[in-house]
Amino acid sequence: MNPREVAALIAYVVKLDPRLALDDQAAAAERLAQWCDLLSDVPAQASGWDAARVARDYIARNPYRIQPSDVSRPWHTHKADVMGRHVGTFEPTAHPEINPDDETGNAFVAALRAERQAVAAGQQPPVTHRAITSGPPAQQVERRLAALGSYMPPTVRQALAEFRPQRAARERLAAANLPDPLDVPCTWCKAPVGRPCRAPRMAPGSDAIGFRPMKAPHPTRVDDAAAYHTAAQEQETAA
Numbered sequence: 702m703n704p705r706e707v708a709a710l711i712a713y714v715v716k717l718d719p720r721l722a723l724d725d726q727a728a729a730a731e732r733l734a735q736w737c738d739l740l741s742d743v744p745a746q747a748s749g750w751d752a753a754r755v756a757r758d759y760i761a762r763n764p765y766r767i768q769p770s771d772v773s774r775p776w777h778t779h780k781a782d783v784m785g786r787h788v789g790t791f792e793p794t795a796h797p798e799i800n801p802d803d804e805t806g807n808a809f810v811a812a813l814r815a816e817r818q819a820v821a822a823g824q825q826p827p828v829t830h831r832a833i834t835s836g837p838p839a840q841q842v843e844r845r846l847a848a849l850g851s852y853m854p855p856t857v858r859q860a861l862a863e864f865r866p867q868r869a870a871r872e873r874l875a876a877a878n879l880p881d882p883l884d885v886p887c888t889w890c891k892a893p894v895g896r897p898c899r900a901p902r903m904a905p906g907s908d909a910i911g912f913r914p915m916k917a918p919h920p921t922r923v924d925d926a927a928a929y930h931t932a933a934q935e936q937e938t939a940a
């Protein structure tokens with residue numbers, strides 16, 4: 702929090718608990734400086750975090766005068782909790798700055814580090830995966846991952862994920878048991894199963910029309926995949 706945010710927070714808590722009011726200007730300035738120091742690494746607002754709300758909850762539940770640590774301690778707990786849930790993988794499509802041909806992996810490591818920092822600072826929600834470990838959904842996950850053909854150890858696969866964004870995206874969907882548009886053909890652009898949707902591309906200087914793969918599938922294919930997924934799920938449950 703910057704000094705302005707800290708001053709706003711102090712004004713807010715004084716309103717909720719008038720015992721905190723200080724008549725003495727010097728004492729008020731000293732308190733502001735102290736709170737600024739102790740809350741400099743605590744954001745006013747972040748993903749799933751609101752310092753004013755934490756202060757209000759504290760005052761509502763405690764007979765004691767609120768201290769800066771009553772805000773900073775919950776922040777560090779919140780941060781640790783968020784980092785515990787963050788798995789440290791991200792959508793390759795969200796990182797166009799990464800050049801897939803860069804074999805040093807420096808850009809990848811930098812992006813991963815930036816993402817961790819953003820999550821830790823609460824500027825970005827954590828990336829979590831639903832763990833599916835038992836029951837018919839687990840069997841379906843197994844079946845789908847097997848169908849994608851996986852002979853690599855998971856660690857190697859993870860390391861290679863950035864170089865194969867489409868493949869990685871499919872594995873992620875299969876592992877989370879979510880519909881995968883590439884499981885069905887696209888009735889709009891006629892892309893077959895396993896191939897991305899495509900958009901026509903005019904070649905300059907010739908009449909030939911080529912196709913370029915699209916990052917996102919056509920909406921109709923997404924709908925079809927959802928229906929396919931539901932049907933497969935029901936079949937699995939019935940089996």
Ligand SMILES: [Zn+2]
Binds near residue numbers: 889890898919922
């Ligand atoms: Zn399509």
